[in-house]
Amino acid sequence: MNKIKLTLKKPPTVVLEAEVITPDHLVERSNEEIRASVVYHGKRQRRLDDFFDIEGERSDCVEIHGDLHRVRHVGRGMTRGDLTVRGDVGMHLGAHMSGGTIEVFGNAGDWVGGEMKQGRIHVHGDVGQQLGAAYRGSPIGMQGGTILIDGNAGIEVGMRMRRGTIVVGGTARDFAGLQMKGGTIILCGGAEIRTGAWMQRGTIVSLKEISLMPTFAYSGAYNPTFLNVYARHLGTLGIDLPCAEAEGSYKRFCGDRAVPGKGEILIWEPAVS
């Protein structure tokens, strides 16, 4: 299959803002036009080929190699195609995206999938803060799509998210699901303090015991039926979500009463054998 391959020549000395690295931009351009795309190195406008070796043209299948931890806005606002990053990648990966898939074999920076609407992001390493979150001053974060993180996540996972699913394989830090308005966050490795603070609606599932805010109230233990549907869907993405009654049950906490909100936090409790 026709593919565009970008290889970073050497890591930029200051931040490189490269919102042109999206399948949408590259799919309708020839190799020469891609080379001439404008990127911002600090405040200076530079050509994309000043930093990358570029092979291929007119394809929505993009593969990037190298340590891109200072390269920001990769896959910003993409609506289609596949983007693969082999190495670390900087902030705002897949922000505002509304389609396509991103896969990162490395770590990613802050604001991965910020305010995304649709599509899928899979990061095999760790991510920074504000995963799938709203930007400052914006009332709504992620509005749809799926984010899968194999490693750990920073603070404010899914801040103000409205819809969509976030799965964190490792531990999330403080304020996971801050001011959530809907959607689902699954924390396979638990979280640090203040999970679900100020949430209005939405579901946070934790497979490990977590400390909760004092404004959450215990409301029983059960096996929610909807989690069967989630488990079957997440199973196709390679995530094992326990839901059988024989294995255990979920403790349900509702809150946050400060808002007052109708959100729920489900904490998995394995059955004592």
Place this chain on the structure above:
Amino acid sequence: MVLVDIRETKSVKAADIFLQVRPGKDFELITILRAMIKDQPISETQIAETGLTMEQLQDFVSRMKAARFGVMFFGMGLSMTRGKHMNSAALLTLAAEMNAFTKFVAMPMRGHGNVTGADVIMRSQTGYPFGISFNRGYPRYNPGEFSTVDVLVRGDTDCAFIIGADPGATMPQPAIDHLARIPTIVLDPHVTHTSRLSRVHITTAPAGISAPGTAYRMDEIPLPLHPALESPYPSDEEVVRRINETLMKKPDWMGERPQILQTQI
């Protein structure tokens, strides 16, 4: 006056009521208060983790609601402990929500010099108080990405220009290390921690003593400064103006026109 602190400070003498909150439980306490002003059920055990009792908080809430005009002052004990900006956000939200009952405002107690002035000027010039990037030719605001400490800790900058501040004394070690690594230019009347690690230190006249200017009071009232003494050194304003004049002679870095980053797609 109600004083909330983690230990008995000298201000306790001036306070009518002192509430001793457990360290690191500010956010929890304010969130409980937000629930209580809306008459949401909160149990004694839930309050216990903040180190206070139901009785104390009920009394506090009724006093707040009975006030005609309440002011909440908060300082770095709130904004610089775990939770950081969300602790301040919690208090500001509480103040906003108290306005359903009575007039309430929240005001930060600023440290250092003319911090309020910097915020006020940035706000009127760009629309944002801090954490602004101009690299695209127009202001963009994103604390965490463009705020000084974060930029320095990540090592995202290759030059620093510091006026009227001493980050070398207060910032975390990785940020200070980066300041020492890159060319740092400091404008300051005194020798400071930052000027010791800087490449260039330009001595300026101290504002208010031998240079005129405007300082902003904590409540954002501008106060004109009249110099009392002569100084052999130029003012900050004059140094920056002369640097700007020289920079203007260099070719424009913007290119033909800036490529605007679409925020709403």
